[in-house]
Amino acid sequence: MELILLAISAILVKNILLAQYLGHCPFQGVSKRMETAVGMGMAVIFTMTVASAITWIVSRSVLVPYGIEYLQTIAFILVIAALVQFVEIFMKKTLPALYQALGIFLPLITTNCAILGVALLNVRNDYGFVKMVIFSVSSAIGFALALVLFAGLRERFRTTRIPQPLQDTAIGLITAGLMSLAFLGFLGMA
Numbered sequence: 001m002e003l004i005l006l007a008i009s010a011i012l013v014k015n016i017l018l019a020q021y022l023g024h025c026p027f028q029g030v031s032k033r034m035e036t037a038v039g040m041g042m043a044v045i046f047t048m049t050v051a052s053a054i055t056w057i058v059s060r061s062v063l064v065p066y067g068i069e070y071l072q073t074i075a076f077i078l079v080i081a082a083l084v085q086f087v088e089i090f091m092k093k094t095l096p097a098l099y100q101a102l103g104i105f106l107p108l109i110t111t112n113c114a115i116l117g118v119a120l121l122n123v124r125n126d127y128g129f130v131k132m133v134i135f136s137v138s139s140a141i142g143f144a145l146a147l148v149l150f151a152g153l154r155e156r157f158r159t160t161r162i163p164q165p166l167q168d169t170a171i172g173l174i175t176a177g178l179m180s181l182a183f184l185g186f187l188g189m190a
Helices: 002-013 024-029 034-063 069-094 096-105 107-111 113-124 129-157 169-189
Strands: none
Touching: 002 129, 002 169, 024 096, 024 107, 024 129, 024 169, 034 069, 034 096, 034 107, 034 113, 034 129, 069 096, 069 107, 069 113, 096 107, 113 129, 129 169
16 A cells, blocks of 8 residues: 555655656657657656666665765766667667657756656665655656646647747746646645
């Protein structure tokens, strides 16, 4: 039951994107079309899960035993950068249309603070391996959920009359704020 609550909390209550506001760059940049949002969501789910697992292992087997926890951020960024390169090569070979659609935002997963944030939260909360995996996957699913919901809303903006001063980024930020408020409604579940 505790693991289910951890998963629901990471997806809805403490959504990494809408409640903790980590990973805003791809949220605004990739969410104009549903296809790119789904592709980015899948890439983030894979990268966040694998990066969290590897960084947890690096932290537990190298950094803590040798007393070099202060190198945590650098080590985690190196792991994330290597994984993003792998994802980029994989997508370029197998999904070239999605690779082209994501453009610059795919390499930006390397600097996506949500990936690094989840890895650091796993270490800070001292999760065991199973809890770490559940928290990481759930956080990534929450990120993808918010991204896809936002993309659906932004696709709707194309057919809706929006006043000139509110078009594009302005309405996007207002909508993101309203989505954050909506996700705060789940706070009572925690």
